[in-house]
Amino acid sequence: MTDNEHEIEQPESRVPKRVIGTPAPGTSMLGAQEARHDSDDEPGVILPDEVKARKAEKIVALCFMVTFAAAIAFLVFYVILPVDSLDNTALSNLALGGTLTLALLGLASGIVIWVRQLMPKYNLVQERHPMATDGETRGYVEETFLKGANESGFVKRKMLRRTLLLASAPLGLLPLVLLRDLDNNTPLPASKFHTTLRHTVWGTKTKEGKNLRLVVEGTGQPIRAADFNSPGGILSVVPEGYEHDLNALAKATLILIKFRPEEIKGGVNKNWTHDGIVAYSKICTHVGCPAALYEQTTHHILCPCHQSTFDAADGAKVIFGPAARPLPQLPIAVDEQGYLIAQGDFAVPPGPSYWERGDAEQLAREEGKSA
Amino acid sequence: MSELKATPKAISGPSSFIDDRIGAGSFLKRNMRKIFPDHWSFLLGEIALYSFIILLLTGTFLTFWFQPSMGHVEYNGPYAPLQGVMMSEAYASALELSFEVRGGLLMRQMHHWAALLFVAGMMVHMLRVFFTGAYRKPRELNWVIGVLLLTLALAEGLTGYSLPDDLLSGAGLRITEGVAISLPLVGTYITFFLFGGEYPGVDVISRFYSLHILLIPGIILALVSAHMVLMWVQKHTQMPGKGRDNKNVVGAPFYPAFMLKAGAYFLFTFAVIAGLGTFAQINPIWIFGPYNPADISAGSQPDFYMGFLEGSLRLMVPWEINLGGTNTWGTLPLSVIIPALVPMGIIMTGLALYPFLEQWITGDRREHHIADRPRNNPHRTSIGMAAIAFYGVLWLLGANDELSWVFSISLNWTTYIGRVAVFVLPVIAYIVTYRICLGLQRSDAAIIGHGVESGVIKRLPHGEFIEIHTPPADDIEAHMRGKEAVPMVPVLVDSAGIPPKGMRGPIGKLRARMSRAYGGEKIPLDDGHGHDGHGDDHAAIGTGGDEKSITH
Numbered sequence: 001m002t003d004n005e006h007e008i009e010q011p012e013s014r015v016p017k018r019v020i021g022t023p024a025p026g027t028s029m030l031g032a033q034e035a036r037h038d039s040d041d042e043p044g045v046i047l048p049d050e051v052k053a054r055k056a057e058k059i060v061a062l063c064f065m066v067t068f069a070a071a072i073a074f075l076v077f078y079v080i081l082p083v084d085s086l087d088n089t090a091l092s093n094l095a096l097g098g099t100l101t102l103a104l105l106g107l108a109s110g111i112v113i114w115v116r117q118l119m120p121k122y123n124l125v126q127e128r129h130p131m132a133t134d135g136e137t138r139g140y141v142e143e144t145f146l147k148g149a150n151e152s153g154f155v156k157r158k159m160l161r162r163t164l165l166l167a168s169a170p171l172g173l174l175p176l177v178l179l180r181d182l183d184n185n186t187p188l189p190a191s192k193f194h195t196t197l198r199h200t201v202w203g204t205k206t207k208e209g210k211n212l213r214l215v216v217e218g219t220g221q222p223i224r225a226a227d228f229n230s231p232g233g234i235l236s237v238v239p240e241g242y243e244h245d246l247n248a249l250a251k252a253t254l255i256l257i258k259f260r261p262e263e264i265k266g267g268v269n270k271n272w273t274h275d276g277i278v279a280y281s282k283i284c285t286h287v288g289c290p291a292a293l294y295e296q297t298t299h300h301i302l303c304p305c306h307q308s309t310f311d312a313a314d315g316a317k318v319i320f321g322p323a324a325r326p327l328p329q330l331p332i333a334v335d336e337q338g339y340l341i342a343q344g345d346f347a348v349p350p351g352p353s354y355w356e357r358g359d360a361e362q363l364a365r366e367e368g369k370s371a
Numbered sequence: 372m373s374e375l376k377a378t379p380k381a382i383s384g385p386s387s388f389i390d391d392r393i394g395a396g397s398f399l400k401r402n403m404r405k406i407f408p409d410h411w412s413f414l415l416g417e418i419a420l421y422s423f424i425i426l427l428l429t430g431t432f433l434t435f436w437f438q439p440s441m442g443h444v445e446y447n448g449p450y451a452p453l454q455g456v457m458m459s460e461a462y463a464s465a466l467e468l469s470f471e472v473r474g475g476l477l478m479r480q481m482h483h484w485a486a487l488l489f490v491a492g493m494m495v496h497m498l499r500v501f502f503t504g505a506y507r508k509p510r511e512l513n514w515v516i517g518v519l520l521l522t523l524a525l526a527e528g529l530t531g532y533s534l535p536d537d538l539l540s541g542a543g544l545r546i547t548e549g550v551a552i553s554l555p556l557v558g559t560y561i562t563f564f565l566f567g568g569e570y571p572g573v574d575v576i577s578r579f580y581s582l583h584i585l586l587i588p589g590i591i592l593a594l595v596s597a598h599m600v601l602m603w604v605q606k607h608t609q610m611p612g613k614g615r616d617n618k619n620v621v622g623a624p625f626y627p628a629f630m631l632k633a634g635a636y637f638l639f640t641f642a643v644i645a646g647l648g649t650f651a652q653i654n655p656i657w658i659f660g661p662y663n664p665a666d667i668s669a670g671s672q673p674d675f676y677m678g679f680l681e682g683s684l685r686l687m688v689p690w691e692i693n694l695g696g697t698n699t700w701g702t703l704p705l706s707v708i709i710p711a712l713v714p715m716g717i718i719m720t721g722l723a724l725y726p727f728l729e730q731w732i733t734g735d736r737r738e739h740h741i742a743d744r745p746r747n748n749p750h751r752t753s754i755g756m757a758a759i760a761f762y763g764v765l766w767l768l769g770a771n772d773e774l775s776w777v778f779s780i781s782l783n784w785t786t787y788i789g790r791v792a793v794f795v796l797p798v799i800a801y802i803v804t805y806r807i808c809l810g811l812q813r814s815d816a817a818i819i820g821h822g823v824e825s826g827v828i829k830r831l832p833h834g835e836f837i838e839i840h841t842p843p844a845d846d847i848e849a850h851m852r853g854k855e856a857v858p859m860v861p862v863l864v865d866s867a868g869i870p871p872k873g874m875r876g877p878i879g880k881l882r883a884r885m886s887r888a889y890g891g892e893k894i895p896l897d898d899g900h901g902h903d904g905h906g907d908d909h910a911a912i913g914t915g916g917d918e919k920s921i922t923h
Contacts, residue, residue, distance in 0.1 A: 038903055051650040055401035078473055085449055089470050097649025101642050116633045116782045122623035125614065126406040128740055131509045184574060193563045238665060244443070244457060247569050250545075250664035282665060286857055287549025287684070287707055288570075289542060291543045304669045305546060306685045306774065307782060320783055322684060322706040324691035352549040352707065353691060354558050358699025 046121040056117030063110030070103035072225065089262065159277040192354035199250040201239050202330060203345030213240040214256065214332065214340040223256070224272055224337040232296040233258040236282065238341070251350055253290060254330055255301065256340075257312050263299065267315025272331035274340065280316045280331040281350035284308055286323035288352045324353070325361065406630040408609035412499045412765065414636060417894045419492030421640040422485045423595060429482040430584065436472055438464040439534065439580035441573040450657050458661035461576045465535040465656055481648035486531065488644060490524050490676040496723070497521065501755050503742035505608045507735070511726040516594050518723045523591050528674055530583040536576055539654070541662030542671045546684070553707035571664060577677075608742045611853015613846040617740050635757040672770060679762050683710035686789050707822030714765055718758065733883050734860035747816070747854045749808035750889045753801040760800035765792045812894035815851045818843050819896050852896065859890035 014129045076143075077095040083090055154161055188196065202212060217236040220243050228235065235256040242248040259276045268278055280301070284291045289305035299313040308321030316327035328350045331343035347368075349358035379388075390396045440460040446453045448463070449470050468475040497517060500506055506514035522852050533544045548570045552562040567574030606620050615621045623629050647653075659668055673681050690705035729751070730736065745752040767774065771785040822840035842848070862883045864870050872885050 040587055081473070083471055083473050083475075086470065089449075089476060092473055093476045094649060096474050097645055100477070101646040101649055104638050104642035104645055108635045108642055111631055111635035111638065115628060115635065119628055119631075123614075123621060124404075124406050124624060125622045126606075128618050129622060130738060131605060179564065182567060184567040184572075190560055190563070194559045196569055197559070236665060246571050246662075246664055250570050251663035287553070288664075289544045289549075291546055292664055292667050293669065304667055304671060305542065305773070306681075308787065310691075318689055321786075322687040322689055322710070324689040324704065324706050352552055353702050353704035354552045354562075355555050355701050355703075356559060356699060357702040358695070359693040359702075362693075 004021075042124075042126065044123040046123070048118060048120060050161070053118050056113055060110045060114045060118070063106045063113065065106075067103045067106035067110070070099045070106060074099040074103065080252040135273075167234055175179075194354060197251075197351070197354060197357075198349045200345055200350065201242050201248045202246075202252055202342040206241065210335065211244075211333075211343065213335070214238075214254065214342065215240045215243065217243075224338050225277060225334045225340050226338055228256070228258055228277060229260055231260045231263070231276070234294045234296075236292070237279065250288070251281075251283060254279045255282045255291070255294065257294070257299075259299075259313060263313050265311075265314040267311070267317050267326070268313070269315070269329055269331070272329055272343065274332055277332065277340065278312065279332045279342075280310075280312065280327040281330065281346065282327075283351040284323055285318075285325040285327060285350075286321070286352060291327060378491060387743075402603075403626040404624040406606075406620045406622045406624060407450065408607050408615075408620055410610050412503070413607065415491075415492060415499050415759070416496035417633065417636055418640055419489055419496055420595065420599075420645065421637045422489035422492055423591065424637070425641055425644055426482060426489060427588065427592075429485060430477045430588075432478045432481060433468065433473075434584060436464060436468040436475065437461070437534070437580075439577045441536070441571075441576050453657065453660065455886065456661060458575070460662045461536040462656070463536060465537070469657065479650050480651075480653050481644050483653045484647040484651070485644045486528055487653075487674060487676075488640070490521075490528060490674075493517070494676075498755070498759075500570060501722075501725070502745040503608070503610075503753055504739065504751065505742050506726045506762070507739040508726075508730070509605055509738050510601075510608075513598055513605070515728055516598050516601070518719060520598065522590060522693070522719055522805040523587055523594070525676060527583060527587045527591065528676055530579040530587065531675075532674060533579050534583060535654075535656045536662050537656040538659040538662050538666060538668055539656070539671055541571075541664070542667055543673055543677070544575065544662075545664060546681075546826055550707055550711040553704040553711070555701060555703060555708070571662075590596040602760060607739050609849055611741050611744070612768050613849035615849075615853075617738070620740075622694050652821060670772060672773070675766075678769035679714060679765040680769070682765035682767065682771070683714045685767070685771055686710065686768050686786060688790070688792060714761070718762060721758065729889075732860070732882065732889050733858045734886065735858040741853055741855075743848075744854065746808040746811040748857050749805050749812075749893060750857075752808050753804040756804040757797035757801040760796040761793060764789060764796055768793075768804075809893055815854070815895055816896050819848065819851055856892035860886040862886075871908075 056351070072097060077092070077099060081092040081095055083092050130221065149155055182195070183190070204212065206212060214237045215222050217238045220240075221235070223235065237254040237256045238249055239252050242252065256277060256279050259278060263275050264270065264273070264276065264278070272278075278308060282290045282292065283305040284305065286303065286306055286308050289303050291301050291303040291308065291310065292301070293302040293304055295302065299311060300319070301310040301312050301316060302308070303321070303323070306322050308323030308325070309319050310316040310327050313318050315329060318324065318326060328344055328346045328348050332340055333343050335341045347364040386395075423516040427839070438460045442460045443457050444460050444463050446456050446458055446463055446466065448454070450466060453466070465479070469479055477769040478616070500514065500517070529543070529547065533540045533547070537674055548562055548566065551565060552558045552570075554561060562570065565575065565578070567578075606905075607622075608618060609622070610616050623632075660666075672678070686689055687706045687710040690709070692703040692705060694703065743751075745755075766791040768785065771789065772782060774780065774787050775782040822842045823840045825841045828837040829839055831837060843851075860874070860883060862870055868877070869875070873879050917920070
């Protein structure tokens with residue numbers, strides 16, 4: 001909206017012919033005379049040309065009529081278009097949104113043309129004043145402040161001042177204390193929160209006292225080890241009985257991979273596998289996204305969030321990306337009917353790291369030795 | 372053509388009613404014709420302001436149907452692929468809002484688009500203010516309010532993004548949890564208090580809801596109002612130009628011109644958002660399905676303003692420190708803490724402190740109401756461009772899976788390149804920008820010194836062809852002459868060679884050195900001649916002084 005200063009008419013005499021590579025006639029770099037006149041009443045207010053203005057008024061009126069028509073159409077479409085099926089919802093969205101857009105656009109365009117073509121161009125000047133108040137005022141304020149402070153006795157009366165400060169200190173703590181029960185259902189003291197992160201439901205038993213079966217995510221089918229027999233196969237697995245428990249799933253979800261025996265490298269704890277089937281926590285050790293992508297030929301598990309890459313054939317060791325620890329391996333076995341079950345819980349906490357976690361991997365190794 | 376001679380009763384009546392009671396007249400007398408300077412770049416912040424208003428309007432509409440609850444229900448709406456699926460009430464009601472409420476999908480999409488435009492508008496506005504030095508005294512407070520607003524907008528976006536409880540928003544929530552729990556000492560506490568226990572729990576949606584619709588927008592509204600009041604009281608900065616100086620404001624009056632223009636601009640913003648909400652689908656939550664911590668959709672991307680955090684998480688190397696080993700004194704997941712806190716910390720703290728650092732380095736305590744042209748403070752402009760490069764690399768790398776896919780580059784190589792680029796590109800950006808700024812200053816000096824190519828080719832008596840240069844237009848020249856040398860801390864060494872107090876210690880010496888580098892006139896405007904007494908020499912060219920025409 002600067003063109004009120006830059007609309008310049010190039011005098012013919014100055015530039016006889018335009019040479020390629022030079023500014024075009026009318027370019028503001030070459031000086032020119034202002035061909036307009038200020039209004040008589042107020043310098044800096046340039047009145048528009050009445051003939052042009054009359055033409056512009058018609059265009060503005062047209063814009064406003066578009067808005068009128070579009071707004072009416074919106075109301076009509078709202079009434080006549082139902083949203084009882086997906087196609088109808090899409091149509092309604094298109095009709096309502098389209099007419100709303102048109103109505104707003106008409107009004108906006110009309111007002112812009114009104115301002116630019118029908119109203120004067122302004123080049124008014126106003127004085128600025130320094131933000132700071134003058135010394136006299138400041139002095140008066142300071143004096144008044146001192147006077148009031150002394151009148152209140154806050155400075156003179158020590159006991160009043162000190163007890164007031166003393167009283168406000170615990171008062172400020174109240175709102176903080178009130179937030180303590182934000183952890184609704186945890187029967188734990190806050191200092192023990194982290195202990196729950198060490199365990200998953202894989203460590204629990206069914207009502208019959210058996211270890212939990214591994215079931216396929218989505219269908220809830222238990223997995224017969226003999227049926228999961230094509231090497232390179234992968235399943236997303238959740239604990240039996242917890243298929244819809246999001247808190248349990250956030251820690252206990254697994255990926256189950258079937259290997260040929262010769263593919264398995266030293267990083268895998270073979271006592272925790274069954275017939276080439278290995279179970280890893282699916283929860284990435286970086287920030288907890290499900291590491292859901294698997295590349296069969298390279299045995300790489302990839303987390304789609306931040307691309308941490310784990311070597312599934314070698315104990316899910318990190319080979320790329322920001323994750324610092326391998327995905328924990330879950331000890332699995334088969335029950336008497338041949339279904340895969342957990343031997344127990346993870347040896348280390350799955351999922352992202354936290355302050356109280358410590359080097360759980362090292363600890364597990366040491367405990368394994370001593371046992 | 373009839374003009375108004377007296378105020379109509381319908382206006383004068385209520386007006387005197389109000390004036391009798393609150394004395395609004397004197398306020399209006401001072402402010403109705405308040406002058407607002409004109410420049411296209413002054414309109415960028417208004418995009419953010421109007422988007423915020425649209426966010427309040429559309430957001431209120433959404434609250435009438437949305438259920439911020441994580442209770443489980445079975446879906447039985449019109450979207451066939453999800454029929455019979457268990458989901459949270461939040462997700463079910465967001466689907467209902469999208470499919471079964473007339474105008475609901477439109478409002479949801481407009482709300483999301485307006486949120487993107489809100490943050491984008493703030494960012495470009497902030498860049499404008501930064502590069503023109505409009506944050507200088509007396510406007511530092513408004514700058515700091517602006518930085519707070521940007522931070523709050525990110526928090527507002529994050530909480531809003533999580534509300535529909537679809538699979539994509541859940542991925543964002545999970546990353547938020549992973550970052551929160553990684554914080555040293557307080558991580559598990561914060562996470563358990565935020566989620567009401569273990570992740571994901573059943574509380575976080577309703578808590579984010581009250582943050583998103585009440586607390587954060589309330590603070591934003593208060594700060595936006597303060598931002599506006601300060602702008603009003605301090606009067607807007609203006610670009611250098613003819614008749615404009617540090618003691619005046621030149622432009623159009625609030626009533627009627629600026630008021631109507633602002634209204635039209637609001638309607639334009641509204642129309643663009645409505646158009647986007649109609650024709651450009653955004654966040655089709657029904658495709659993603661309900662949230663389940665066991666699932667994720669590949670190619671998950673956050674909204675654009677969170678991209679730089681996502682990128683820095685992706686770029687990071689796998690560092691984790693266990694203090695005390697197995698004794699669990701404390702685990703520091705640096706591969707989460709550093710990328711989550713450091714880039715944002717650098718950017719936000721740097722922004723908030725910049726006006727004060729610049730003041731310290733230049734020793735400039737004067738009021739500034741004339742905006743700098745970015746070229747005229749080359750170091751500031753270069754610092755800004757370096758920051759953009761830093762942010763830009765992180766932002767791009769937040770989509771490195773898409774980059775790798777589209778350009779067929781190895782995914783790992785995008786990360787390796789990004790790890791280098793995030794340090795190297797800002798340096799290159801700094802150097803290149805600095806040279807460009809000086810080049811532009813030279814070009815200004817050339818125009819002031821030699822004039823503008825007129826396009827008129829002239830043959831001199833001895834056969835040489837020259838192009839006649841004419842002096843630039845008044846307003847252009849005034850615009851260029853608005854340049855002012857960047858001030859420096861005066862280091863007046865006394866007769867014994869001892870610098871003044873406060874400039875003696877290592878910090879004082881550093882300050883003096885930085886001041887010398889940052890400040891000063893790099894390319895004087897009148898340097899094109901090599902002498903001072905110009906004016907007669909070339910000013911007359913093109914109007915008659917033929918024999919003195921300049922050749923290039």
